[in-house]
Amino acid sequence: MNQLSRFLLEAMLIGVFTGLFAQNPPQPTEKEISTSDGVWLGFYTKYHFNEKWAYYGEYHVRKKDGFSEMAQIYLRFGATYTIAEYLDFTAGVVLPFYWAPNPEDPNVDDVVPQYRLWQQAVLATPFEHIKVFHQLRTEQRWRRSYVKDSPFELTHRFRYKLTVYVPLNKPAFENHTLFVAAYNEIFIQAGKSIVYNHFEDNRSYVGVGYNLSEQFQIQGGYMLSFRHAGSPFKYEQRHILRLSLYHHMDLHLGSHREERPIPIH
Template sequence: MEMNQLWIFVLGLLMLYSNDTYSQSSPSPPPQKEITNTDGVWLGFYTKYHFNDKWAYYGEYHVRKKNGFNDMAQVYLRFGATYTIKKYLDFTAGIVVPFYWAPNQNDPNVDGVVPQYRFWQQAVLATPFEHIKVFHTLRTEQRWRRDYQKNAPFELTYRFRYKLTVYVPLNKPAFENHTLFVSTYNEIFIQAGESIVYNHFEDNRTFVGLGYNLSEQFQVQGGYMFTFRHKGSPFHYEQRHILRLSLYHHMDLHLNRHREERPIPIH
């Protein structure tokens, strides 16, 4: 082999080695954020029944659909006992039993409907403005939940929620019967637990809608909710576009009522 050919051969080997070394040592590009858009319809029925000036039963009952109104997503049952600490401060505690429908109902390796079991606690502070209503809601939950796979174990996680809600009357100076009002809120969800590794931020929900006081006991609300949340991996997120329709029923079961009547949404 001539000298020039030898040098060309050596240089070729060096170039191959350097390219291989670079390809092994250079970092891979970071994954791109993936955002999926989905839609659904949520129907809710809220109740609050006062036994006396201090104690009340609180309940929420939800049917949640996804892919518009086509597929079942959840049935959501929340029960609690409310204690009025003072005029503008309530505390509630109870249990929640939601049922989740698996995304692939035809998969023989999954359970079609999976329950969860939760304890929950909630404090609601009402801000006593004259013409608008502002509520601060702090809610904590202890959740035993499992995967859709058959015989999957339940795992304990924790969730912390803060919601700021504002109601503004439109056709009357204050809230009373037959008041039409704007309803809006923003709620942040944080979760924790041994199985929560990267997705401590769980969800953020923003709602805008209209409400109407049908009577002292009944109220209806409807509107649009946008949520942004984690979806299965550190880089995959979901944006949900949800139409909500809710009916509220409030009733006093005792005769001697000293509590101020405030026909506003139940919390």
């Protein structure tokens, strides 16, 4: 084989192998996990109009990088119907606003809205000294990227949360009860644009709360979020401090309802 033929053969082989590696780049063998932190402030309301119907609302300010940067403003509204003593159903709308992670980019909007419908069933387990809640929630989300004029796409989210409340200084929940609260919630998403990232998030929380009165409750605690970060092998671990205030009130006169902690959402 002369030198020209050898050169042509080597060039062809190099081209073939280069093309193969370009089309099938090496895949990572381990997860890439980034970390972040933030602070979430929440105000939860539940106002009963009668024994069956109530207004439900959530209002959140969520910060990232500690308390330095805005992440979200999150507004949730709903109507709750009491099906049975320990079973409620709620449906309504959600209006969150997301702050772009790179607002200096001229091609992105600094703040992007999202539009959602949501439905929820909460089952309370009637133990004597502790309170256990099973929450099933579905959401239909119209969301878009931060790129200017990008279209809204419909996706679906399914959530299950198990919450436990344990009183510390009294045998049951009443005024001036100090308690421990803990929950775990898993998020699954679906839709045309969801290809491989069906698992979205898992949130674990532990905190301490105090019943200030029959109407007001305060809670503070730590939440660990482990969520998908946009590719098959990238994930984000978030360390979140949460502070929440709850207001639960009967607007109809002459009635009596057993007060119970409002589940965290």
